[in-house]
Amino acid sequence: xxxxxxxxxxxxxxxxxxxxxxxxxxxxxxxxxxxxxxxxxxxxxxxxxxxxxxxxxxxxxxxxxxxxx
Numbered sequence: 001x002x003x004x005x006x007x008x009x010x011x012x013x014x015x016x017x018x019x020x021x022x023x024x025x026x027x028x029x030x031x032x033x034x035x036x037x038x039x040x041x042x043x044x045x046x047x048x049x050x051x052x053x054x055x056x057x058x059x060x061x062x063x064x065x066x067x068x069x
Contacts, residue, residue, distance in 0.1 A: 001054065008057035011039045015061060 011019075011033055038045045049055060
């Protein structure tokens with residue numbers, strides 16, 4: 001049976017840096033998420049996903065949305 005994760009957040013490194021630069025960004029936002037490697041390291045995430053044949057993700061970027069940066 002195919003499994004599709006429709007709530008899979010990613011925060012690519014360049015995006016994370018930009019979010020941390022904007023005025024009003026939540027304090028320590030980067031510190032809280034930086035320890036979660038698979039949020040930033042997409043190659044590592046894809047290697048793990050490749051181990052499961054019937055698993056897919058719809059990747060999403062959490063707020064703030066790119067248009068607000």
